[in-house]
Amino acid sequence: MASTTDTQNYKFNHSMIRVKDPKESVKFYEFLGMKVIKKLEFPEAKFDLYFLGYDSPKALSGGNNVWDREGLIELTHNYGTENDPNYKVNNGNAEPHRGFGHTCISVDNIQAACQRIEEAGYKFQKKLTDGRMRHIAFALDPDGYWVEIVGQKPIEETESVKETDLETYRMNHTMIRVKDAQKSLKFYQDVLGMSLLRTSENEKAAFNLYFLGYPGTKGVPAPGQGTADREGLLELTWNYGTEKDEAFSYHDGNKEPQGFGHICVSVDNLEAACSRFESLSVNWKKRLTDGRMKNVAFVLDPDGYWVEIVQNERFTGQDNF
Structure with a gap:
């Protein structure tokens, strides 16, 4: 070797x-x-x-x-x-112990997948119909960890389909909150060798999302291309201003x-x-x-x-x- x-x-x-x-x-x-x-x-x-x-x-x-x-x-x-x-575990989403946010699976048909999970008796932090974001859901595992569910296709394309194929699912990403986006991006790119695959800027809500991973044979996505068909991504969530607060820290x-x-x-x-x-x-x-x-x-x-x-x-x- x-x-x-x-x-x-x-x-x-x-x-x-x-x-x-x-x-x-x-x-x-x-x-x-x-x-x-x-x-x-x-x-x-x-x-x-x-x-x-x-x-x-x-x-x-x-x-x-x-x-x-x-x-x-x-x-x-x-x-x-x-x-x-x-x-009882700390799921990472309750103050004052926030840090880790969730894992995320991507599915072929988000409506059918969510209905199947609900019918099995599992609880949701957010159903598809809750709030303004109607294209994502969050199920709760037995310990209360959040599992985000996203669709591999636009939600409009799957609303008439009643079935879901588990063999097409991906463990898409893990989300952690970070205090200083630039420091974290530098670490995951320069030290661990990941690539920044996608950025989602949400100025009105004062946070950005950065999706990093090892591109492998798929390479880095073209601008506008999604990442829901991938596995093993890291999502960094940065809330504006945390980097300026010396006393601020997340729970590890x-x-x-x-x-x-x-x-x-x-x-x-x-x-x-x-x-x-x-x-x-x-x-x-x-x-x-x-x-x-x-x-x-x-x-x-x-x-x-x-x-x-x-x-x-x-x-x-x-x-x-």
């Missing part, structure tokens, strides 16, 4: 959230069409990890090794939380109350990637050499969100765990 690293080989592999009851959470995400790609058990440390993603023949990275994918959701279950009546999800844990990028050469990060003077949460787990590292983004770095096994032919 070469001792160099190329950010064009990097993948936005997964987003981790802590869950109270893994049976209920796995059931929900499987209902959305995902499957458990891998389960890692750590009984000595009293936690299990469930990696879920889209795996049909129509899925963008279906059939790949777990670390050679994009758009996975990692559920972390700490033993006993399911029996603790007082345990790892301080109490906990919820969202991290995003994860898989790389072609873990040691070379970490050496590159070191040369770029990143802030570390955990270097490769720290602690017992010598096969994962964590860097901190400008807001203190954790970014896990792992080896893509396709480049080594060896198991990470």
Whole structure:
């Protein structure tokens, strides 16, 4: 294996959230069409990890090794939380603990998809018919995390169709709020090697959205071209003026109350990637050499969100765990 690293080989592999009851959470995400790609058990440390993603023949990275994918959701279950009546996650959207916002799936037919979720008894933060934005919805998972639902086609084209095909779904993006858009854009582009694929400026509402990702074979979208057909994007939400407030900060999800844990990028050469990060003077949460787990590292983004770095096994032919 070469001792160099190329950010064009990097993948936005997964987003981790802590869950109270893994049976209920796995059931929900499987209902959305995902499957458990891998389960890692750590009984000595009293936690299990469930990696879920889209795996049909129509899925963008279906059939790949777990670390050679994009758009996975990692559920972390700490033993006993399911029996603790007082345990509750921080979903990232309630003051004063806002930070992480949501994950998002894109679907072939948003009306039919939302109707199916509602008929199954799951709750919504926002239905299609709520508010002014009639082309997006937010379902709630069993812990109250928001899952945005967007259509891969204009809503006008799908209103007469009553069916939805789960095999066409994508885990499209993960949204986090950022204090200083320019600092965050610089980090995710210059350090992690992502590309800015789309920007949505909302001056009247005083916020901008930035969608970043690894372009891969699709390349960077042409102006006006959407990104709903992709998986593994990162959405940065910037509310105007936060960068000017020295006292302002977002909750990283790892301080109490906990919820969202991290995003994860898989790389072609873990040691070379970490050496590159070191040369770029990143802030570390955990270097490769720290602690017992010598096969994962964590860097901190400008807001203190954790970014896990792992080896893509396709480049080594060896198991990470």
